[in-house]
Amino acid sequence: MLEKDSGVYGGSDYYVMTPSEVAKSYFYYLTMCGHMHTYYGYAKKRDYYPDMLIMCIISGTMMLRYGGKEYRLIAGTTALIDCQTPQHYFTADHCEFSFAHFGGKDIRAVYPYLYRTYGCIFQNVEHREAAKFLNAMILRFRNEQFVSETECSMLLYQMVFHLFPKTYNGRIASIAEPALNSVIQYIHGHLSERISLRDLADMAHLSPYYFSRMFKKHLGSSPYDYLMKTRINRAKHLLMDTDMSVGEIADAVGFNSASRFSHAFTQRVGIAPSEFREFPV
Numbered sequence: 224m225l226e227k228d229s230g231v232y233g234g235s236d237y238y239v240m241t242p243s244e245v246a247k248s249y250f251y252y253l254t255m256c257g258h259m260h261t262y263y264g265y266a267k268k269r270d271y272y273p274d275m276l277i278m279c280i281i282s283g284t285m286m287l288r289y290g291g292k293e294y295r296l297i298a299g300t301t302a303l304i305d306c307q308t309p310q311h312y313f314t315a316d317h318c319e320f321s322f323a324h325f326g327g328k329d330i331r332a333v334y335p336y337l338y339r340t341y342g343c344i345f346q347n348v349e350h351r352e353a354a355k356f357l358n359a360m361i362l363r364f365r366n367e368q369f370v371s372e373t374e375c376s377m378l379l380y381q382m383v384f385h386l387f388p389k390t391y392n393g394r395i396a397s398i399a400e401p402a403l404n405s406v407i408q409y410i411h412g413h414l415s416e417r418i419s420l421r422d423l424a425d426m427a428h429l430s431p432y433y434f435s436r437m438f439k440k441h442l443g444s445s446p447y448d449y450l451m452k453t454r455i456n457r458a459k460h461l462l463m464d465t466d467m468s469v470g471e472i473a474d475a476v477g478f479n480s481a482s483r484f485s486h487a488f489t490q491r492v493g494i495a496p497s498e499f500r501e502f503p504v
Contacts, residue, residue: 230265230314238364242326243372250376251327251383256361258321266313272306274324275334277382279354283318287311294344296320301350303386304343305334321357325379337386340440345386352385388441402427403441410450414457414476420446455491458484462500469496 237257246252254274259265261283278285278301285296288311289304296302296318304310306324345353360378363370406423423446424434438446454476461472473484488496 230261230263232260232262235259235261236365238361240372240375246372246376247326247328249328250372251325251330251379252372253360253375253379254324254326256321256323256357256364258319258358258361258365260317260319261314262317263314265318266311268311268313269306270309272310272324274306274326275330276302276304276306276310276322276324277353277357278302278312278320278322279350279357281319281321281354284315285318285320286313286315289343290338296344299346299350301345301353301386302343303334303337303345303383305331305338321354321361323357323360323379323382327376327379330383333383337383340443341386341388349386349388353382356382356385387443402429403438406438406446410453414454415474416477418450418477451487451491454478455488458488458496459492459499462496472496 235258237255237259239255240253242250242252242254278296280296280298280300280302282298285302287294287296287302287304289302290308294302296312302312356378360370360375406426409423409426410418420431420435423438424431427434427437429437435446438444438449442449444452458472458476461467461475465472467475469485470481473479473481476484478484478487485496488499492499
């Protein structure tokens, strides 16, 4: 289908779907997707629209006003917004972009966390991965291939999932990697010691406030939560691989008493350390 909207060049295409009740109840579902070539005059201003919107900018510039802020979206940028919040986006000169309108049972729970933690604008590897899955879906429609609701759901889920910054084994793919990696390595190497927020912030040469914000932005949890998860994970290994007592393990992972350790372990794992040791797998 060709878009006939104001400010749209010929060659733009979009495709629509009407989700089934099953899709709306259990899946991420697509309502529209496409590939647009736009020029000055293209604009959308809404107070409300029921879907989410993802836009991957290929070339040119798109301006976005959302959540009380204005963003300049350039090539290599992806925006993800909840259209139930007022939005206004428009082409200042020219812009080529791909997009999808979609919904899903849990996206309203996922998006506030994503927006609060990382914002609505994504670049670099997050943009490339999201664009890859979006373009694959659009290509299927363009080639008039059958696309099932479950396949759409899988592609949409992968798009959203890949917008979360990547972490693995405590390493962060980001501009802040050197500072945060030294902190991560310190945490893993000093679990038996008292570790304070001030100690970690000083190591990164940041204030505790800014360090906490940066840490959560890139790792998805606060320094305290990350430290606790790391201590609990180390404790799991010790429970499975050694004959150390619960008290010895508590001391080895930085708790000042066996009772505090047992409480924290049970709260996070759902069973007591002794139960985990008996049935670890």
